Amino acid sequence: MIAAQNERRVALVTGGSRGIGLDIARRLAGEGFAVTVAARKEAGVAAAVAHIEDETGAPAFGVAADMADEGALGRLAAQHTDRFGRLDVLVLAAGLGAEEPVAAIRTKAYDLQMNVNLRAPVLLVRELLPLLRTTAAAHPERGSRVVALSSITGVAAEAGLSVYGATKAALLSFCETLSLEESGNGVNATAVAPGYVDTDMTSHLHGRIERESMLGVSDVSEMVLGLTRLSARAVVPSIVISRAGSQLWRA
Numbered sequence: 001m002i003a004a005q006n007e008r009r010v011a012l013v014t015g016g017s018r019g020i021g022l023d024i025a026r027r028l029a030g031e032g033f034a035v036t037v038a039a040r041k042e043a044g045v046a047a048a049v050a051h052i053e054d055e056t057g058a059p060a061f062g063v064a065a066d067m068a069d070e071g072a073l074g075r076l077a078a079q080h081t082d083r084f085g086r087l088d089v090l091v092l093a094a095g096l097g098a099e100e101p102v103a104a105i106r107t108k109a110y111d112l113q114m115n116v117n118l119r120a121p122v123l124l125v126r127e128l129l130p131l132l133r134t135t136a137a138a139h140p141e142r143g144s145r146v147v148a149l150s151s152i153t154g155v156a157a158e159a160g161l162s163v164y165g166a167t168k169a170a171l172l173s174f175c176e177t178l179s180l181e182e183s184g185n186g187v188n189a190t191a192v193a194p195g196y197v198d199t200d201m202t203s204h205l206h207g208r209i210e211r212e213s214m215l216g217v218s219d220v221s222e223m224v225l226g227l228t229r230l231s232a233r234a235v236v237p238s239i240v241i242s243r244a245g246s247q248l249w250r251a
């Protein structure tokens with residue numbers, strides 16, 4: 001273990017190898033955070049760690065962990081704790097969506113979305129709560145925070161995305177309950193619910209939706225940075241980020 005009294009603030013970002021998660025990880029590192037980056041594919045994790053260290057000079061630690069695998073979640077929590085002994089911000093960005101109508105939902109796709117988008121965040125928070133609490137107790141002014149990537153589809157449903165939307169709606173509720181139970185211990189949670197963001201996840205939509213009209217990853221990471229600057233007294237249950245245009249509650 002480096003030390004429980006690590007001087008730097010520390011973040012763990014799941015889905016930190018690409019897209020929104022990578023941008024949040026590199027921006028947090030740019031603010032001086034030490035970061036653990038977790039994602040499924042080892043090569044992506046290694047590339048993200050190298051990129052973050054080169055760009056920011058902050059310590060970055062990579063863990064390849066499949067969020068669908070409960071054992072891997074426990075190992076991720078243990079490895080992060082051993083490496084840094086502190087957790088100020090837990091960002092839950094790993095996620096995926098399958099577009100299919102209710103009439104054609106595949107059980108396998110249902111299970112994968114539930115496991116990665118909902119079960120993994122819940123179990124990882126459970127595993128890391130002791131560390132979030134001890135970090136908050138040692139730094140009571142800031143406390144510690146959980147930020148879960150929900151989606152505007154979890155706020156206003158979209159045809160074809162029933163299971164994805166259900167997992168994202170569940171994260172909104174989960175974050176509220178977490179703040180209710182833990183804000184007295186200095187641990188707050190926020191669900192961030194953006195509309196379409198220009199990442200690999202939305203590249204298949206380029207024919208349907210103009211890329212230039214999508215949110216940028218920095219629109220999301222700026223919000224996360226803002227949350228890390230608040231005091232532990234400020235509880236922000238959710239942040240919805242819509243896109244410019246005539247449909248406020250649409251992805």
Ligand SMILES: NC(=O)c1ccc[n+]([C@@H]2O[C@H](COP(=O)([O-])OP(=O)(O)OC[C@H]3O[C@@H](n4cnc5c(N)ncnc54)[C@H](OP(=O)(O)O)[C@@H]3O)[C@@H](O)[C@H]2O)c1
Binds near residue numbers: 016065066093202
């Ligand atoms: N893009 C959007 O329009 C949008 C809008 C609202 C909300 N969101 C949410 O924001 C989050 C990030 O989205 P994104 O657009 O940045 O996605 P992305 O570019 O597709 O990146 C997904 C990230 O999640 C990781 N991941 C996926 N499945 C995993 C698994 N089984 N185990 C571990 N890691 C896994 C990926 O790692 P590997 O490459 O190793 O698989 C990658 O790092 C997601 O939760 C998404 O639902 C996205």
